[in-house]
Amino acid sequence: xxxxxxxxxxxxxxxxxxxxLTGAIPVKTEFLNQLIARFLAQGGQAPSPxxxxxxxxxxVRSATVEAEPGVIILRFEIGV
Numbered sequence: 001x002x003x004x005x006x007x008x009x010x011x012x013x014x015x016x017x018x019x020x021l022t023g024a025i026p027v028k029t030e031f032l033n034q035l036i037a038r039f040l041a042q043g044g045q046a047p048s049p050x051x052x053x054x055x056x057x058x059x060v061r062s063a064t065v066e067a068e069p070g071v072i073i074l075r076f077e078i079g080v
Contacts, residue, residue, distance in 0.1 A: 009055055016080045020061075025074045032072060 008015065039045075061077040 013059070013080045019080045021078045023076060025076075027072045027074065029070055029072065 013019075059078050059080060061079045063074070063076045066073040066075065
């Protein structure tokens with residue numbers, strides 16, 4: 001599967017041209033607090049990601065972060 005994703009990325013996801021994906025991901029503050037605690041426990045250094053996500057950034061059309069009581073909501077639109 002990893003190879004397939006790499007091939008699609010190299011071709012700019014041409015097979016998916018015209019596709020748009022929108023969504024919202026609610027993230028509870030407890031989870032964010034756990035992430036922050038782990039980050040601080042590592043001396044403030046971010047772990048190296050398993051995959052470099054920078055090439056995918058060109059497909060992000062919009063991204064917003066909203067805060068509501070007890071939850072952060074990540075809203076996004078991705079287009080090919």
